[in-house]
Amino acid sequence: MRSSRRQMLLATVLGWGAALLLFFPIFWMVLTSFKSEIAAIATPPQFLFAPTLESYAEVQERADYLHFALNSVLISVGGTLLALAFAIPAAYAMAFHPTARTRSTLLWMLSTKMLPPVGVLVPIYLLFRSLGILDTRSGLVVIYALMNLPIVVWMLFTFFKEVPGEILEAGRMDGARTGSEFWHLLLPLSVPGIASTALLSLILCWNEAFWSLNLTTSEAAPLTTFIASFSSPQGLFFAKLSAASTIAVAPILVFGWLSQRQLVRGLTFGAVK
Amino acid sequence: MSFTTLDQGAEVTAAPPGARRRSAFPLLAPSVSVLLLWMIVPLAMTLWFSFQRYNLLNPEVSGFAGLENYEFLVTDPDFWASLTNTLILVGSVLVITVGFGTLLAVLFDQPFPGQGVARVLAISPFFVMPTVSALVWKNLMMHPIYGVLGSLARAVGMEPVDWFAEYPLLAVIVIVAWQWLPFALLILLTAVQSLDHEQKEAARMDGAGPVAQFVFITLPHLGRAISVVVMIETIFLLTVFAEIFVTTSGGPGNATTNLAFLIYARALLQFDVGGGSAGGVVAILLANVVAFFLVRSIARRLEV
Numbered sequence: 422m423r424s425s426r427r428q429m430l431l432a433t434v435l436g437w438g439a440a441l442l443l444f445f446p447i448f449w450m451v452l453t454s455f456k457s458e459i460a461a462i463a464t465p466p467q468f469l470f471a472p473t474l475e476s477y478a479e480v481q482e483r484a485d486y487l488h489f490a491l492n493s494v495l496i497s498v499g500g501t502l503l504a505l506a507f508a509i510p511a512a513y514a515m516a517f518h519p520t521a522r523t524r525s526t527l528l529w530m531l532s533t534k535m536l537p538p539v540g541v542l543v544p545i546y547l548l549f550r551s552l553g554i555l556d557t558r559s560g561l562v563v564i565y566a567l568m569n570l571p572i573v574v575w576m577l578f579t580f581f582k583e584v585p586g587e588i589l590e591a592g593r594m595d596g597a598r599t600g601s602e603f604w605h606l607l608l609p610l611s612v613p614g615i616a617s618t619a620l621l622s623l624i625l626c627w628n629e630a631f632w633s634l635n636l637t638t639s640e641a642a643p644l645t646t647f648i649a650s651f652s653s654p655q656g657l658f659f660a661k662l663s664a665a666s667t668i669a670v671a672p673i674l675v676f677g678w679l680s681q682r683q684l685v686r687g688l689t690f691g692a693v694k
Numbered sequence: 695m696s697f698t699t700l701d702q703g704a705e706v707t708a709a710p711p712g713a714r715r716r717s718a719f720p721l722l723a724p725s726v727s728v729l730l731l732w733m734i735v736p737l738a739m740t741l742w743f744s745f746q747r748y749n750l751l752n753p754e755v756s757g758f759a760g761l762e763n764y765e766f767l768v769t770d771p772d773f774w775a776s777l778t779n780t781l782i783l784v785g786s787v788l789v790i791t792v793g794f795g796t797l798l799a800v801l802f803d804q805p806f807p808g809q810g811v812a813r814v815l816a817i818s819p820f821f822v823m824p825t826v827s828a829l830v831w832k833n834l835m836m837h838p839i840y841g842v843l844g845s846l847a848r849a850v851g852m853e854p855v856d857w858f859a860e861y862p863l864l865a866v867i868v869i870v871a872w873q874w875l876p877f878a879l880l881i882l883l884t885a886v887q888s889l890d891h892e893q894k895e896a897a898r899m900d901g902a903g904p905v906a907q908f909v910f911i912t913l914p915h916l917g918r919a920i921s922v923v924v925m926i927e928t929i930f931l932l933t934v935f936a937e938i939f940v941t942t943s944g945g946p947g948n949a950t951t952n953l954a955f956l957i958y959a960r961a962l963l964q965f966d967v968g969g970g971s972a973g974g975v976v977a978i979l980l981a982n983v984v985a986f987f988l989v990r991s992i993a994r995r996l997e998v
Contacts, residue, residue: 428804428904429804429805429806432801432804432805432806433806433807433808435801436801436802436804436806436809436812437806437808437812439798439801439812439816440811440812440813440815440816441815443815443816443818443819443872443875443876444815444816444818444819446819446827446830446831446834446835446872447818447819447822447830449830449834449835449842450826450830450834453834461840462839462840464839464840464844464845464848465845465848465849466842466845507724507725507728508725510721510722510724510725511721511722511724511725511726513718513721514718514719514721514722515718515722517718518718520718524993524996526722526726527996528989528992528993528996530725530726530729531989531992532985532989533729533732533733535929535981535982535984535985535988535989536733536737536978536981537929537932537933537954537977537978537980537981538933539933539935539953539954539957539958539974539977540737540740540957540974540975540977540978540981541736541737541739541740541974542957542958542961542962542970542974543739543740543743543957543961543967543970543971543974544735544736544739544740544743544971545736546961546962547739547967548736548739567728567729567732570725570728570729570732571729574725624821627823628821628822628823628824630823630824630825630935630936631933631935631936634825634935634936634939635958635962644823645823645824645825645936646825648823648825648826648829648940649825649829649936649939649940651829651940652825652829652939652940652941657833659833659834659840662829662830662833662834663830663834666826666829666830669823669826670821670822670823670826673821673823674818674821674822676821677817677818677820677821678814678818681814681817681880682884684880685880685881685884688877688880688881688926689881689922689926690992
């Protein structure tokens with residue numbers, strides 16, 4: 422038993438060591454966000470300092486932070502809802518009314534996700550330009566919905582598969598039509614699954630930084646694009662960069678913590694359970 | 695991107711008796727049609743443009759270019775540099791994330807106090823948006839004067855490293871690996887936890903040490919999960935963009951220009967639509983090689 426106690430001690434030290442090391446940049450970012458600009462670039466770095474909220478105030482004042490935060494919320498929620506609206510019926514159809522083609526349809530959907538975005542950057546950019554939807558929220562909503570549709574369908578499909586078929590069968594015997602079977606039996610039963618799927622989609626939309634950087638500049642720019650503006654020499658304002666980043670990251674970090682288990686399912690298309 | 699060949703050997707799932715096919719198809723059709731459009735239209739346009747003379751700055755020059763764009767691409771040293779950078783980036787990040795991810799997954803499978811909290815901290819970087827990770831690392835961590843790493847170096851009497859000037863590609867690799875290590879950890883931990891503990895117990899009874907248990911039981915069990923991690927990461931890593939965009943803009947010179955950044959620069963900075971599209975076609979082909987194996991591996995597991 423002595424060796425197992427030593428093993429536990431070793432696991433504790435190594436496990437916590439690795440966790441703290443990986444988390445340190447985030448911790449340091451949060452800490453820096455409460456410093457004044459002068460304290461933020463003090464050498465050696467300060468762990469103890471008089472905390473201040475001035476960077477947060479200034480980020481809002483100078484750059485209208487809320488505008489970008491609102492864009493992020495609207496675009497992520499819009500993209501997610503649009504994807505769900507298309508995906509729920511599709512996943513339902515494939516899970517409960519499978520045909521000989523269901524399997525290849527699912528795999529084909531998955532394969533569209535593997536088209537590298539940069540491969541179609543040029544046509545999408547030109548299409549957006551000629552449609553006049555560059556730097557608009559609705560343009561980005563459509564892209565995000567399409568981008569996540571395969572993952573959303575796939576994940577919902579695996580959740581729907583877990584709903585016992587007998588329940589639906591029983592409803593059918595009682596004369597429920599497809600529509601009411603869907604609304605009154607399946608949807609209530611799969612609320613948790615739909616919620617985790619929506620959460621994953623929100624996380625992916627919120628953090629997406631290829632299309633947002635290329636298709637938005639200011640009007641519709643979400644936080645990913647706004648933060649990128651700190652890459653100019655202005656980025657040397659460490660405290661403001663940290664304050665802006667902290668608010669941008671915090672909500673999604675909490676979402677991520679809440680849904681870590683379900684994420685595996687969505688991110689690996691059910692290949693690892 | 696047709697995967698019809700993948701279905702060979704897969705048993706065709708017959709519809710259960712009484713399934714109402716007619717009622718289900720309209721539900722599926724919208725998703726299938728928008729995805730089809732989303733895939734085919736831009737793809738066809740990329741292909742089309744890649745054979746055209748098309749520069750947004752110079753609209754008079756137009757028309758069929760044949761293979762000119764491709765010729766220009768393969769004779770451009772920047773293209774080969776970007777391909778090399780892409781492969782170095784993908785390869786190094788894969789080795790780091792899968793290597794440490796496996797070790798950490800085994801570590802986090804052991805019971806220790808506060809394990810749940812430690813795990814949550816360890817996977818956090820994955821949820822940080824790429825532009826934030828890149829700028830926090832570039833400024834707060836790696837800045838030679840004000841960064842934490844520089845201070846650490848000075849504290850132990852070493853010269854601080856100016857990461858983005860001296861080792862720009864390595865700096866990008868560190869940032870991207872930091873983002874993706876939690877992904878590998880999360881997936882591999884799930885896989886480790888599905889391992890049959892009786893099997894390990896039996897091995898331990900037979901006198902297998904921790905290392906032998908790891909090599910002969912855990913690793914083979916993880917094989918599948920590792921291959922899934924490798925393939926999914928490869929698809930995303932082939933087109934790393936934001937991290938490079940906000941830290942180095944591909945420089946200094948072309949030291950950190952990968953294929954994705956090269957295409958972006960061609961098309962949207964130099965307005966060379968034809969050249970950018972030819973690069974896009976190369977990126978699609980590269981990704982497809984990986985995608986083929988990934989889809990096959992997932993298909994094997996798929997039950998409909």
